[in-house]
Amino acid sequence: MRKNILKLIPLMVIMLPSFMFASSGGEHHLGNELPLFSIIPFVGILLSIAVLPLLAPQFWHHNFGKISAFWALMFLIPFWMWKGSHDTAYEFLHVMLLEYVPFIILLLALFTVSGGIRLKGSLVGSPKVNLIILIIGTALASWMGTTGAAMLLIRPLIRANKWRKHNVHVVIFFIFLVANIGGSLTPLGDPPLFLGFLHGVNFFWTTKAMLVPMLFTVAILLVVFFVLDSFYYKKETNYPDNTNGEKFGIEGSINFVLLIGVVASVLMSGFWHPQFGYSIMGIHLELQNILRDLLLLCLTVLSWKITKLEIRKANGYTWFPILEVAKLFAGIFITIIPAIAILKAGTHGALKSVVGAVTDGNGNPIDMMYFWLTGILSSFLDNAPTYLVFFNTAGGNAETLMTTLSSTLLAISMGAVFMGANTYIGNAPNFMVKSISEENDIKMPSFFGYMAWSVAILIPIFVVVSLIFF
Secondary structure, three states: OHHHHHHHHHHHHOOHHHHHOOOOOOOOOOOOOOOHHHHHHHHHHHHHHHHHHHHOHHHHHHHHHHHHHHHHHHHHHHHHHHHHHHHHHHHHHHHHHHHHHHHHHHHHHHHHHHOOOEEEOOOOOOHHHHHHHHHHHHHHHHHHHHHHHHHHHHHHHHHHHOOOOOOHHHHHHHHHHOOOHHHHOOOOOOHHHHHHHHOOOOHHHHHHHHHHHHHHHHHHHHHHHHHHHHHHHHOOOOOOOOOOOOOOEEEOOHHHHHHHHHHHHHHHHHHOOOOOEEEEOOEEEEHHHHHHHHHHHHHHHHHHHHOOHHHHHHOOOOOHHHHHHHHHHHHHHHHOHHHHHHHHOHHHOOOHHHHHHOEOOOOOEOHHHHHHHHHHHHHHHOHHHHHHHHHHHOOOOHHHHHOOOHHHHHHHHHHHHHHHHOOOOOOHHHHHHHHHHHHOOOOOOOHHHHHHHHHHHHHHHHHHHHHHHO
């Protein structure tokens, strides 16, 4: 396993040699020129993620990296033939250096550091215990990421409820709260918000804007969960004897210090602006962002070096989930280039109908439409790129979106984060939680079975939320 970390670092730095040879150039915008069919690779990779794991799981498991590369090349090769090597290199480096690399480095750091913390102890999955775990996970998710909080707490939650016949709903609500809605308050919490941070949204704007809607939604879900879990708990018959159980404890606690380092690194990049950086083909790399990513990589390696391998083995830690995310999102970020460019063109681009659906006759944004369209697409396409699409549809200017159009940015943020819980593919941790649960003999519902839960529970809540806040 120790050698596997070497497979991850090249994903972060593989493009660095091209820095030395790239020619300079100015930023350009192709949205007016790109035809609608240029987004076919983007649609293709997202449909592949949604459909192939269901129809051909073995084929997908062994070939998802190749499928991601195929769709990326389906965009890059025709674009290179049309615009030439300079424009292709610019677009590729722009999305990889400014968006993909920081995005995947943060996920890698959170995944590695949180995977080095093991909560041990014998807990009995009563409604009160489960409620406490969900509250703690929801609170942690905004500060250590939905991925980090989910990976930290899913195994203790499973151990606590493994004796129960009725335990599927516990994991489903865990996905709702810890793997999604709990990550609403900071850019560390959920990938869409981190992308917004990279595009200029202030770190604590998210906290102030999302706090009340998040608390309102979480409170309803916790009440519904406690009532439902109490009902199922009364139906159990073989209650476990926990008198000689393992005492509660924490292994790998040094990783909590490293988590503070992750938070500090991201905060530093948001508040320190030395006005110095490097330009590559017109792409400006700011010093604070370069330093942030280097610090996160150092914290990742340090966590791996100082954490006992036995702790990670006891956690069931493997590199597969983060490698899967890295490979798939590389293809997503590349194929999303034309969609973002077209949306930036507004009514002059091929996706003017999308812009029209979220604006009224005077060109003003319709916040409720932003919430629902962002949310519905986040449910099926993955919430990070969906957030980016509608962020740019709303103009893409962070200063304007945080002030004049703050309610619009709130609608986009809430739609992406909240409704990522609607399906297994809405947010990266969802499938990871499902996979870990099934490895521990919890019979999770199918793709559409899970949607039956989310439609019955989440959609009515989101209707109320949209009516109150938009």
